[in-house]
Amino acid sequence: MIRNVSVRDMRWPTSLGAHGSDAMHTDPDYSCAYVVIYTMNGAEGHGLTFTLGRGTEIVVQAVHTLSSLVIGKDAADIFNNFGSFWRKLTSETQLRWIGPEKGVMHLATAALVNALWDLWARVQHKPLWKLIADMEPEQLVNCIDFRYITDVITPQEAIKILKERQPNREKMEREVLTKGYPAYTTQVGWLGYSNETVTQLCHKYLSEGFTAFKLKVGQDLSDDKRRCKLVRQIIGDDKLLMVDANQNWDVQEAIAWMKELAPFKPLWIEEPTSPDDVLGHLAISKALAPLGIGVATGEMCCNRVLFKQFLQSGAMQFCQIDSARIGGVNEILAVYLMAYKLGVKVCPHAGGVGLCEMVQHLQLFDYICLSQSSEGRFIEYVDQQHEHFVHPVVVRNSHYMTPKAPGYSTELEREAAEGYEWPIGSEWQKLFASGKFVDPRHATTLPPTKH
Ligand SMILES: C[C@H](O)[C@@H](O)CC(=O)C(=O)O
Numbered sequence: 001m002i003r004n005v006s007v008r009d010m011r012w013p014t015s016l017g018a019h020g021s022d023a024m025h026t027d028p029d030y031s032c033a034y035v036v037i038y039t040m041n042g043a044e045g046h047g048l049t050f051t052l053g054r055g056t057e058i059v060v061q062a063v064h065t066l067s068s069l070v071i072g073k074d075a076a077d078i079f080n081n082f083g084s085f086w087r088k089l090t091s092e093t094q095l096r097w098i099g100p101e102k103g104v105m106h107l108a109t110a111a112l113v114n115a116l117w118d119l120w121a122r123v124q125h126k127p128l129w130k131l132i133a134d135m136e137p138e139q140l141v142n143c144i145d146f147r148y149i150t151d152v153i154t155p156q157e158a159i160k161i162l163k164e165r166q167p168n169r170e171k172m173e174r175e176v177l178t179k180g181y182p183a184y185t186t187q188v189g190w191l192g193y194s195n196e197t198v199t200q201l202c203h204k205y206l207s208e209g210f211t212a213f214k215l216k217v218g219q220d221l222s223d224d225k226r227r228c229k230l231v232r233q234i235i236g237d238d239k240l241l242m243v244d245a246n247q248n249w250d251v252q253e254a255i256a257w258m259k260e261l262a263p264f265k266p267l268w269i270e271e272p273t274s275p276d277d278v279l280g281h282l283a284i285s286k287a288l289a290p291l292g293i294g295v296a297t298g299e300m301c302c303n304r305v306l307f308k309q310f311l312q313s314g315a316m317q318f319c320q321i322d323s324a325r326i327g328g329v330n331e332i333l334a335v336y337l338m339a340y341k342l343g344v345k346v347c348p349h350a351g352g353v354g355l356c357e358m359v360q361h362l363q364l365f366d367y368i369c370l371s372q373s374s375e376g377r378f379i380e381y382v383d384q385q386h387e388h389f390v391h392p393v394v395v396r397n398s399h400y401m402t403p404k405a406p407g408y409s410t411e412l413e414r415e416a417a418e419g420y421e422w423p424i425g426s427e428w429q430k431l432f433a434s435g436k437f438v439d440p441r442h443a444t445t446l447p448p449t450k451h
């Protein structure tokens, strides 16, 4: 029985070093709404959703509100009927009005649902990837709410696909346990980084065996050309380069801009325009296909329905699921199944707190149970906040090493939780005293936004 749910507003001052900065989010403070579910028998589940600083308190409030649907429930009942429980959570008759299945409510759903999955995996003494990879197809499909997607995939079809892939599961698991899963890095390319930092980081990641690098673009074309040239000169023509505009352009602007960057041979342009604009992405995909540039998107795709449209229409060539934006593992499994059926490669988004920790589990599920290939696929890697997790990701020779600890790798170290809780944590007290940040309890207006 679930006896309580706690949620904390956790923030790190990453804006001070421009870590995580892009064309739209110029001063991100990597943050999360951090949830712990407590059960009567002492088991815990930890979950989070990623946020950027201001606004985390709103997600925290939404988690408080949703928690009433979880507290008092029998965890085993939830897990036995996870798909229908997920539907109850996202269809609560009054709360759904302020979604449905999008925005703050869905971020809060993700944090809670991720914590439930962590609890389930811990209770089963398995890392999350193993928990789902070991499930019988019927059990896995029972976790998914197929409402709104049966025109693309039905539960019966999903079971059939998973059964067809079942004979290879053991082999794939053995392989990935030895080889790990390929990663690419964005750590070299945050928009606010100086030339020196970009240069130094490109050399560092090259020496660590990375073969794929992502660069933020989209604010200034001549600056983008200069940065692409710099990175290409260091990494050479044989490595992969991806660029990410974080939604800064209109559709025609995206096409024109990317034609200018085409000589640098980017594999993909990520989030060229509004994350909701399926037809806009389709137009960009069609225009850039002859140049060998694909379109990647998904980190702000609000739910499985929008993913369905992107996948169905050919508007995305790389599907970037995010572990904490749509409603947690249940809904992400639906997206993996649709992507597999429609032949689109999934390359998860992981620029944020705890996202690398989580997506490695999801992509392992894909590798073992669905695509059974890492060809043309990789998981994003950024080097942020890993040290604050009890079971941080391990990346060696540009590969994620398969996590072994039970759970979803989402538990924060106690000191981190105490130090970085906003605004009361000890680290924040020091930052307020230094004058680098303003204590919101003493401020009358929001701090100015940098543009
Ligand atoms: C604000 C985040 O850092 C964002 O730029 C991450 C992102 O787009 C990515 O990792 O991709």
Ligand SMILES: [Mg+2]
Residues within 6 Å of the ligand: 244, 246, 270, 271, 299, 349, 351
């Ligand atoms: Mg991105």
